[in-house]
Amino acid sequence: xxxxxxxxxxxxxxxxxxxxxxxxxxxxxxxxxxxxxxxxxxxxxxxxxxxxxxxxxxxxxxxxxxxxxxxxxxxxxxxxxxxxxxxxxxxxxxxxxxxxxxxxxxxxxxxxxxxxxxxxxxxxxxxxxxxxxxxxxxxxxxxxxxxxxxxxxxxxxxxxxxxxxxx
Amino acid sequence: xxxxxxxxxxxxxxxxxxxxxxxxxxxxxxxxxxxxxxxxxxxxxxxxxxxxxxxxxxxxxxxxxxxxxxxxxxxxxxxxxxxxxxxxxxxxxxxxxxxxxxxxxxxxxxxxxxxxxxxxxxxxxxxxxxxxxxxxxxxxxxxxxxxxxxxxxxxxxxxxxxxxxxx
DNA sequence: CAATAAATGCAACATAGTTGCGTTTGTTTA
DNA sequence: TAAACAAACGCAACTATGTTGCATTTATTG
Ligand SMILES: [Mn+2]
Ligand SMILES: [Mn+2]
Ligand SMILES: [Zn+2]
Ligand SMILES: [Zn+2]
Numbered sequence: 001x002x003x004x005x006x007x008x009x010x011x012x013x014x015x016x017x018x019x020x021x022x023x024x025x026x027x028x029x030x031x032x033x034x035x036x037x038x039x040x041x042x043x044x045x046x047x048x049x050x051x052x053x054x055x056x057x058x059x060x061x062x063x064x065x066x067x068x069x070x071x072x073x074x075x076x077x078x079x080x081x082x083x084x085x086x087x088x089x090x091x092x093x094x095x096x097x098x099x100x101x102x103x104x105x106x107x108x109x110x111x112x113x114x115x116x117x118x119x120x121x122x123x124x125x126x127x128x129x130x131x132x133x134x135x136x137x138x139x140x141x142x143x144x145x146x147x148x149x150x151x152x153x154x155x156x157x158x159x160x161x162x163x164x165x166x167x
Numbered sequence: 168x169x170x171x172x173x174x175x176x177x178x179x180x181x182x183x184x185x186x187x188x189x190x191x192x193x194x195x196x197x198x199x200x201x202x203x204x205x206x207x208x209x210x211x212x213x214x215x216x217x218x219x220x221x222x223x224x225x226x227x228x229x230x231x232x233x234x235x236x237x238x239x240x241x242x243x244x245x246x247x248x249x250x251x252x253x254x255x256x257x258x259x260x261x262x263x264x265x266x267x268x269x270x271x272x273x274x275x276x277x278x279x280x281x282x283x284x285x286x287x288x289x290x291x292x293x294x295x296x297x298x299x300x301x302x303x304x305x306x307x308x309x310x311x312x313x314x315x316x317x318x319x320x321x322x323x324x325x326x327x328x329x330x331x332x333x334x
Numbered sequence: 335c336a337a338t339a340a341a342t343g344c345a346a347c348a349t350a351g352t353t354g355c356g357t358t359t360g361t362t363t364a
Numbered sequence: 365t366a367a368a369c370a371a372a373c374g375c376a377a378c379t380a381t382g383t384t385g386c387a388t389t390t391a392t393t394g
Contacts, residue, residue: 043340043341043391044392045340045390047341048341060298061271061300062271063271063381064382076344079343084272089283091280093273094285094286095285096299097271097290097299097322099270100264102349103266104263105254105260106228107219108260114207115256116256124316124318131228132228132263132264134263143289143305145302149291149330150328152326152327154325154326155325156321156322157264158312158320159318159321160320161316163316166315211360212359212372214372231351232350243375244350245375246372246373246374248350248352266351269382
């Protein structure tokens with residue numbers, strides 16, 4: 001079970017190997033990165049291998065441009081985008097936040113503070129019409145978070161089909 | 168207290184006046200749109216008045232391009248963006264979702280489905296370094312939502328300062 | 335090694351949002 | 365009511381993010 005397939009010498013990608021536990025994400029059922037791709041009917045190419053190694057070597061989420069920047073061997077961003085889409089379609093990567101179709105604004109209520117703020121209610125984004133509704137009566141629930149993080153705002157967004165698009 | 172300042176004849180903006188209750192958002196403390204802007208030290212200009220009328224006439228959030236499209240008198244998008252920023256700074260509008268600095272991806276765990284999915288855990292986005300962390304052990308809390316909406320996914324994002332940036 | 339489908343690279347494009355700068359306009363105050 | 369001033373506007377140019385079409389290359393299978 002040689003796990004050395006993971007040695008990130010590839011492509012000149014510099015990877016800090018400090019956080020071993022990240023490996024468990026894909027290694028804990030005896031899968032190498034290559035096995036993982038093959039299991040999904042994807043080809044094991046240098047770029048895609050390098051990308052997945054990058055993901056395993058970081059404890060935070062990466063954007064397309066993060067990856068373009070970290071891969072030294074000047075690859076085309078189109079390739080990166082297509083690989084990310086493919087990984088997402090196969091459930092190898094998940095997106096760590098809804099992208100949204102641009103920023104949307106809504107009217108504040110009279111008890112809002114006179115400064116930029118996130119409101120205390122949840123929002124709903126329709127997958128069909130992409131409209132965003134303020135759910136004024138749905139409070140954002142609170143959660144317990146490790147005190148490594150100082151939380152100042154919370155955002156709760158539901159997705160699905162809106163009242164208009166259900167018909 | 169003539170509220171006719173609200174008649175949205177302005178700029179040829181077409182507004183459906185069906186939903187009176189939306190007016191309460193800024194009218195319930197005897198403020199007209201003009202008063203609202205003046206109270207914040209903003210000038211009452213035709214464009215900004217038209218924009219706020221648009222917001223009051225819709226029960227969903229609007230993007231900059233929504234507004235550009237709905238204002239018939241071809242205004243520059245830069246003006247719209249600057250007005251939105253200004254309204255947000257003054258707590259007149261709030262954004263209905265974090266924009267995020269592009270989509271971020273993270274590795275799925277082994278029990279994720281082999282298809283696109285939103286994960287069941289919360290995420291944390293740092294205001295300083297903009298890094299996104301998966302809070303694998305923080306479950307997204309469930310909420311009760313009006314059955315006008317069919318909810319298929321939920322997104323819970325916390326914002327603040329991350330462990331690295333606290334130092 | 336040959337066949338095939340997946341992956342890549344390039345060019346061109348689309349959308350969202352920003353910055354600088356000169357001009358116009360709303361509000362205040364004399 | 366005219367001048368003064370800051371806020372708001374419009375234009376041009378620019379950055380960032382993401383997409384599409386098409387020709388070429390490469391990984392896998394047999
Ligand atoms: Mn809202
Ligand atoms: Mn996650
Ligand atoms: Zn809808
Ligand atoms: Zn940070």
